[in-house]
Amino acid sequence: MSDVNRGDRPLSPHLSVYRxxxxxxxxxxxxxxxxxxxxxxxxxxxxxxxxxxxxxxFGAIDGSLTSWFGILVLVGSLWALSYHFCNGIRHLFWDMxxxxxxxxxxxxxxxxxxxxxxxxxxxxxxx
Amino acid sequence: xxxxxxxxRVLGLGSAKEGVxxxxxxxxxxxxxxxxxxxxxxxxARNLGGEYENVLHSYGHPFNAVVAILFFxxxxxxxxxxxxxxxxxYVHGKAMRTAxxxxxxxxCWLFIALGVFAVLKxxx
Numbered sequence: 001m002s003d004v005n006r007g008d009r010p011l012s013p014h015l016s017v018y019r020x021x022x023x024x025x026x027x028x029x030x031x032x033x034x035x036x037x038x039x040x041x042x043x044x045x046x047x048x049x050x051x052x053x054x055x056x057x058f059g060a061i062d063g064s065l066t067s068w069f070g071i072l073v074l075v076g077s078l079w080a081l082s083y084h085f086c087n088g089i090r091h092l093f094w095d096m097x098x099x100x101x102x103x104x105x106x107x108x109x110x111x112x113x114x115x116x117x118x119x120x121x122x123x124x125x126x127x
Numbered sequence: 128x129x130x131x132x133x134x135x136r137v138l139g140l141g142s143a144k145e146g147v148x149x150x151x152x153x154x155x156x157x158x159x160x161x162x163x164x165x166x167x168x169x170x171x172a173r174n175l176g177g178e179y180e181n182v183l184h185s186y187g188h189p190f191n192a193v194v195a196i197l198f199f200x201x202x203x204x205x206x207x208x209x210x211x212x213x214x215x216x217y218v219h220g221k222a223m224r225t226a227x228x229x230x231x232x233x234x235c236w237l238f239i240a241l242g243v244f245a246v247l248k249x250x251x
Contacts, residue, residue: 127172
């Protein structure tokens, strides 16, 4: 009888019933930034292919990447990379069993957001 | 009498259908990408919008070329594993899920090949 009423039983409490917490915000942002970088990555491989093809195709792709939309995607992806980079380090520490206490995880979560913005600005300044 | 060992008979039959290979490769590529991402992004940002000849010369340098190749291989491998988990979490229809998982793997392999081919053509 395990098949009876499968599908319209009540679901377990979903995201909307929780007050936003640092652990869930950083986790969801980690996913969004990871998936979001796909576009820039594909665009950059395209840029390399054009560079290997010749000056005309390189000019076209380089022009598209340095247009306002290209720059918007690249700067957005640079922040996404910085965030994913910092929060990735946080995950690696968790994997080794460090910094798992609730208060510590909240502090490192805030630190990751601050560090991601600082890292983005540093790379924009030096590059 | 079966010639299969007990271990061979149960391998892959757990709910995950696999071992820790996915987890391990995700961490290895993550650690590799920490230096590679920095070493890739800075010369890329400096070359973006540059003169064709100068950019070509910059990526003709063995260091930049090898970093770019390593970056493409590890980044698209890391992306493949990450997108796989996202698809497994959010796509539930069997046909759609299988199609997306297959497409994800082929897409990431294709872009590794395209990126490595381009850098080799530039640098060699």
